[in-house]
Amino acid sequence: MQFYAICPKGVEGLLADELESFGATNIKEHPTHIAFEGDLKLAYTSCLHSRLANRVYLCLLDDNFDSVDELYQKVNTIEWSWHYDFKQTFLVNCVARKNKHIRHSGFGGQKVKDAIVDYFTERYEQRPSVDKENPDYRVHALVNGNQIKVGIDLCGHGLNQRGYREEGGRAPIKENLAAALLLRADWPALAEQGYDFHDPMCGSGTLLIEAAMMAAKIAPGLLKPEYAFKSWKQHDEALWQEVLTDAMDIAEKGKQGLKNHFYGSDSFRKNLPLAKDNCQASGLAEFITIEEQDIRHPKKEAISDKGLLLSNPPYAERLGEEEQVTQLYRDFGDYMKVRCDGWKAAFITTDEQFAKAVGIRSHKQYKFKNGALDCKLYLFEVTEDNYYKPFDPTKWNRDWENNLAEGAVMLKNRMRKNMQRLKSYLKQNDVSCYRLYDADLPEYAAVIDVYENEVHIQEYMPPKEIPDKVSRKRLQDIVRVTAGLLEIPEVNVHLKQRQRQKGKQQYTKQSGDEDFKVVYEHGFKFQVNLKQYLDTGLFLDHRKTRKMLMNDVEGKKFLNLFAYTGSVSVYAAMGGASTTTVDMSKTYLDWAKKNFSLNGITPYGHSFVQSDCMQWLEEQSGERQYDVIFLDPPTFSNSKRMETTFDVQRDQEQLISLTMSLLAPKGKLYFSNNFKKFVMEEAIGEQYQVQEITGKTLPPDFKNSRNHHRCWLIQHS
Template sequence: MTSPAYDEYEFFASCLAGFEQYLADELKRLRGRRIRPLHGGVAFFGTAAVAQRVCLWSRLASRVTLVVKRVNAGDASLLYEGIRRIPWHEVIAPGASIAVRAHGMNEELRNTHFTELKVKDGICDALRERTGSRPDVDSANADANIDVRIRDSRATVSLDLSGESLYARPYLEPDAGQDAPLECALSAGVLAMCEWDGMRDAAALVDPACGDGSLVVEAAAAACDMAPGLARSRWGFMGWAAFDEPAWERLLDEADERFEEGLEAVGGAGAANASASDRPDLERVRIVGATNSSPAIARARNRAKRAGLRQVVSIELGDAHTVADMAKRACDVAERLQSRRGADNGQDKLCTCLVASNMPAGDRIQSEARAQAEAAAFVKAAAAVPAGSVYAVAGGQGVRGRFGVDAADTLRFGRGRVETQVLLFMRPPAQFAQAVVPDANGGAEHKVEVFEESSQQFADRLRKVAKERRKWARREGVTCYRVYDADLPDYSAAIDVYTGAGQAVGNTYLHIAEYAPPRSIDPDKARRRFDDILTLAPVVLGVRPDHVFSKVRCHDKGGGQYRGAGKRNYVTHVDEAGCLLEVDLAGYLDTGLFLDHRDTRAMVRKMAAGKRFLNLFAYTGSATVQAAAGGAVETVTVDLSQTYLDWAERNMEQNRFTGRAHSFERGDVMNWITDCRRSPRRFDLIFVDPPTFSNSKSMGKRTWDVQRDHVELLVGVSRLLTKEGTAVFSCNLRSFKPDMEQLGKYGVALEDITAQTIPHDFERNPRIHKCYLVKRA
């Protein structure tokens, strides 16, 4: 390695699965040689300057590594000797700190940490023998990162030339989250799949669901010939002995010059020198992004600004009803540009547009309604652009069905949690039925594409009920209520409105639970109807689609169960009777607040003044909050789940109900009652709202069934009451029948007060719960 600037080395560029061939083509353009696509990356050869160029310019590679050597890893001694014999002074720059990361195992090397120690010792001993000193080891911030991959009895030893993943673009915010680099990578992959490099000189690009803006920023960066790594200051190759600093400076100068020229070509004269904080001239912008989320707009614009591209991209608030105009405007700009360039070249060119989006997929989808709204916006934009355009979407739940034509190509990028399907369409979308919806705020009516013509009836019914329900809610001071409960049998869902409070004041949320259709209903037809519900509900009620959360509720033995919960949590706060309560609209089976028990909690509040209050099966403690607000002198909250007890305690704390008078006790309620009966503790008011059925592991071998076990429960509860005490017992088993004979034998008196506890918004379904007053006879 006497002349590192001209030596040829072996490199490996890793990438997301599915990118390999596109990355190989990119490496050819970046002057790599002997290029060989492999699984999860591409092997290539080149000089140190070529590797530096790849690090700076590659849009598809995740990391670039120098293959140092392949050594025998049959056991620890063989690995150490193989490492020690490598001429590390020709690999690691003088004075550079090192770190070692090992991957993989074999029969002799079963612990990656032990492997790292042996490799580190081999490197340090080799350098000490050659130079007289050992390098510093810095596992967190090393200058030279050594990668060792064990496979069978061989180890491939590499030097990471990238440092941080190349997918972590410099325009990303420091707190962007772990999915942000993935979004950048997928966006770059979609653009490569669509051959945006060949279209970028004059074509328009429209992203109708741009989210945080990764795709439009990636597209603008490519159009402006901006190197993805131009703003990065730290690289792994700076700890490489063969680092070609003069070549690196020339690469940076060239990249700066190309970017300035690209900015002027895309944004017009003066764009390269314009302030990044200025709004773009929309009459000259042909790269457009739209999103229905105001916070997302702010993040997307900030990313464009951080990239220095704010002048050449337009990122606006838009949905399926406004994005078509944005698409047409961008195409007009592109057509004018193509006409001018075609005239200059003596050619007549036709406008081409790329409609592309990188939408969340799998467990990255938090709101299915937002996914449906984005799919609708994508199809609307696709229908608005000229013939000959290209349409591509990554993720995009619902796009295939809404597009109505077969995809020309389908690819999968990534593996496991990050696997995303990419659809490429070469024909415009088919026409679908439309539902006409008056604007919730008095604006122009909306024409919404739907799968089923009968969905117009659903929209009309929801609008009618919502009008009445809003008036009732304002009159009664109710902020969270049911607005639709399977009013039309074919559209069998429950829709609840949650009005934000505290820091969420001004926000409105929808929680939509679909009832599982009968087996006689075609599942595809039921799914299309539910998709129409998700599409129409936010339009009818004037709620942002990303504030709509949905679950599918299936009727099972013993009660209702949900599918669709367990996605990323969405925690916000609501108000009930002046109390602030925490709800999670996405992460759990239920939101944390049973709306059908609103009147029951109000009754508990009135009864609680001066009382010692006990809440059994307390869930998130909303009844405890109301009892404390009503003047209870003591509250005890009992639940088997620590998660819900912590939630209950937060609910109490944010309403300033703290101190020794309020305790939270974890335990199996039946066992807790038995233990409490042996103590002198007694209560004036008890609220009991058990689950219909439970087989929690925390209960051991025992299960809970409210019909089977209610006598034992209520006898125990009655024994914890003071002489004049009262318990409120509620359950949601629609077929529940109390065993009055057995309860009477044990001196327990029940009074059915169900009718008094069914709120107005649940009157369509009076069997939603049963409620009784319990006293000692």
């Protein structure tokens, strides 16, 4: 009899070895499955005992086809009545790859279903029914190029669903992948030698339970011994009971002789009851200890003399989590050295940098897929000979240029060139906050702004076709090169992802950190926050604009609309103007007041107004007059405080008209915005004197930037 079994990617070789141990012959590995031969007892044994397969199929067709009609004919000629009755319900699952005739799996499944239905209709004039929820049997069709393989599912459910786990907890690992990790870590041999087992981040307890089942030689299917082959016409119930009874006897003896100890712990308290319930459901709770423990604050004593630690630590799944997760792996390394000295250890993770952070040399790695994520299992000997000091992000890495990727070398050269170009300008103008890089290289699409001894990096959202792993590696290159060139520790580099901000997003906190820093610009002090918001509190591209305004406002009345954190108002006040600062956000107005205070500016002669700027302009009705106005609106806004939305392109004429009604006859309006596609309405140019002065307002570090403002000087005619 011919069979095939499917399993997670990276597990194929292990599954082939497992099937061979069951007595399978003529085993062949394929990219999507393992084909093998054997008798009916082997089929039952594979379903009951396989720790690695997802499903096992009896193969009814293994052939080539050159058209949809030929596929239909080959499936239709299978003697389906030998296997099932027309009264039984069925369901077809199809996986189709690289075939010009069957371009998607749904179409392939439909054709296979039609062939089966027509088989019974032609011979018995009875049409079998399809049941998508609970069919009596499942048909599996695998189309790979011009090859077609059709089988009937002997399992009826995924073999990884052992029956002991109702819930998976946070980031659960599938049972058959857990078993594969244990096999790669040589757990069966270690268990025979009396090793203990430990998972310090056990989650729902999957690795612990699989390890205990493996050590006790408990067939993984014993908790859920209900299989689809029981409704198959060729099923041999006596043979199945023989296989089942043998497995139960082996399991009982295995539990009685189990001497290994299994220790699980987790810092996430909600995982503990779940893990204990799963252990109880597995029938192995008496052998497994579960306790609350944070690896950052471990007990000082060793767990035992010898054991295997195997775990599935967290991965960095969102931007900006890398440093937090990296620190966890450093703590993990320290934990192993304290509690598992002399042990063998292994863990699975997505990033080599995390593995390096533990500070223990790995002697072997294996590739796996954990769901859609590319991962590696790292094996370790926890001995002092293998310890090394991992990279410390709190200190400048003097070896940052070693083994740079080719792209990272190009990035380094470009950034170094930018630094050289800006060197004299920064020194002569007392500038310590500037733009160093703005997506100069397409592969490294990010904005890098320097704030004295810290750096703010905004990554542009990568195209969907770029794999996450590639994007993360490039981002790591940016951080490494930036920190290295500027001779600062990597903890001083702050990451955010830049994308078009819509509505309230532009005011949304990016983290919960209240981490403010005071920086200098032209001798003035400003408070910035490099962690909490998408924008830092100081628009660097307006550095030259701010100084231009300061030189033009002495003894005048100055109005700052959409003022943000009031940096332009600070310059105006220091230039001798009385200022009015208007913004809708109390947070930003309070920030502006702090900037005033930092520069020793008394509040007298200056006012701060919390209001929707459009509404405030309408309320003034031209009653007040200002000599100089700075107007820098957002591209779009729909805050809760606003009754309507604001769009700078759509609303420009009304906005400028209202603003000009407050401008003195010989006054100046500096109008700026960051909308790349902005087009000034002709009506504005016909009514007022309009001159674009963007070139005069851009500092050298923004001349080649693709993200800077445009600026116009508008005056009454």
